[in-house]
Amino acid sequence: MGKIHKLKPSKTQAEQAVRTLLSWAGDDPDRQGLKDTPARVARAYKEWFKGYGEDPEALLRRTFDETGGYDEIVTLRDIPFESFCEHHLAPITGFAHVGYLPNGRVVGISKLARVVDAYAKRLQIQERLTTQIADVVDKVLQPQGVAVVIKATHGCMTTRGVHKHGVTLVTSRMLGVFRDNASTRHEFMTGLDI
Ligand SMILES: [Zn+2]
Missing domain, CATH: 3.30.1130.10 (GTP cyclohydrolase I, C-terminal domain/NADPH-dependent 7-cyano-7-deazaguanine reductase, N-terminal domain)
Structure with missing residues (x-):
């Protein structure tokens, strides 16, 4: 099994982190095209890193x-x-x-x-x-x-x-x-x- 992460953040915290990176990239996380991006990225992470839940x-x-x-x-x-x-x-x-x-x-x-x-x-x-x-x-x-x-x-x-x-x-x-x-x-x- 994947390691147990003691401080697993909430979905909201993960989405907030994505917003921060969008700003860090130089864009405006509140513009229309990026509005749903944090939620999409959080969902994509579930798929990209699903190996942590597999044995x-x-x-x-x-x-x-x-x-x-x-x-x-x-x-x-x-x-x-x-x-x-x-x-x-x-x-x-x-x-x-x-x-x-x-x-x-x-x-x-x-x-x-x-x-x-x-x-x-x-x-x-x-x-x-x-x-x-x-x-x-x-x-x-x-x-x-x-x-x-x-x-x-x-x-x-x-x-x-x-x-x-x-x-x-x-x-x-x-x-x-x-x-x-x-x-x-x-x-x-x-x-x-x-
Ligand atoms: Zn590298």
């Missing part, structure tokens, strides 16, 4: 063990995600690729995508997002190995600061056989064509 471990707990002896890599690739950088609240958008080598149990594939979202819909840095996804799959499924690769664009780098468009950050976490066995890792990476 990634619980998502993976229901597994299937009738796999017909399947013992090759399972990869869900090109999982699109949106997140927000915890340093600037700027969007991080990209794709996650999640693979694992089962140890007799597999999980419904949509669950891997939901785990990506459960961690992405929080304030993040890409490195931690990558680690959290790999570690929870490893912990709950206890497979022979887990591989996670994320390729993403960071709004805080493309729209401000160094203003570098088209730059992507690639991060990876390899556990178990993907870490120890170069050919298993190679098989996973070549299947991604990133």
